[in-house]
Amino acid sequence: MAPDAIVCSSNQVTEILLHETSSIPIVFVFVGDPVGSGFAASIDRPGGNATGFANYENAIGGKWLEILHEIAPKIDSVGFIFHPDAPPNVGFFRAAEAASPALAIKVLPLPVHNRNEIENGIMSIAANSNLGLIVSSHALLISSRDLIVGLATDHHMPGVYGDRSFAESGGLLSYGNNTADLFRSGAAYVDRILKGEKPQDLPVQLPTKYEMVINLKAAKAIGLTIPASYLSRADEVIE
Numbered sequence: 001m002a003p004d005a006i007v008c009s010s011n012q013v014t015e016i017l018l019h020e021t022s023s024i025p026i027v028f029v030f031v032g033d034p035v036g037s038g039f040a041a042s043i044d045r046p047g048g049n050a051t052g053f054a055n056y057e058n059a060i061g062g063k064w065l066e067i068l069h070e071i072a073p074k075i076d077s078v079g080f081i082f083h084p085d086a087p088p089n090v091g092f093f094r095a096a097e098a099a100s101p102a103l104a105i106k107v108l109p110l111p112v113h114n115r116n117e118i119e120n121g122i123m124s125i126a127a128n129s130n131l132g133l134i135v136s137s138h139a140l141l142i143s144s145r146d147l148i149v150g151l152a153t154d155h156h157m158p159g160v161y162g163d164r165s166f167a168e169s170g171g172l173l174s175y176g177n178n179t180a181d182l183f184r185s186g187a188a189y190v191d192r193i194l195k196g197e198k199p200q201d202l203p204v205q206l207p208t209k210y211e212m213v214i215n216l217k218a219a220k221a222i223g224l225t226i227p228a229s230y231l232s233r234a235d236e237v238i239e
Contacts, residue, residue: 005193007186010139011037011086018050025193028052029186030179032088032137034204043204051189051199053182054206055137056088056162060176061095064160067175067212068132069103071226072158075132077106079125079157081118081148082136084111089136092162096134105132115144119151126155137162137176145169149218156222167213167238172224174213181209211235 005025014028041047082089110121167174215238
């Protein structure tokens, strides 16, 4: 079709497109670790035919752990669910691992490739007391959110999730990007490219704002009281 520009979302689709064309401008949206994933030479100077908007910085993994520690201070171990073949997911896990000693929390890696591994992974740690759950942002995990949230609720695990769809589906708390905002920003880059600018000259944009969604029904179901300070900070509270 030889379009003037292509807009895409997710690491998987971006990787496919970059194998298909090195000349058509690509604006990616909601992509993790664009440099580590090989989509850009650097944040300031992408260098190729693609630029766009990252959904997280790797340090978010440590922030998820910190939030879980603050809303459920009795937690002493956390199951961290991530896709091991996705470099950003591995980065999130490593950041949580690095933050764990200061919080006196043991981080248990739960790498998963499919729904069976998700269920088996959660069940393998479910007998632990004072256990929490962190779920990274990945297409597999988002599409399996009903399974994950259901198991977390059944086993009274406080959970922090990387995508707001988890909180909307009954998960305790999500902390991540507003996807619609990223696409609105992507439109501005498309406009500049159509007016003659090159992707290689447009810096990759890192997230500047995260939103927190708290589900009070989920908190009640597992017998957890969310601190008032968190309720006042939340962008949305589901009652």
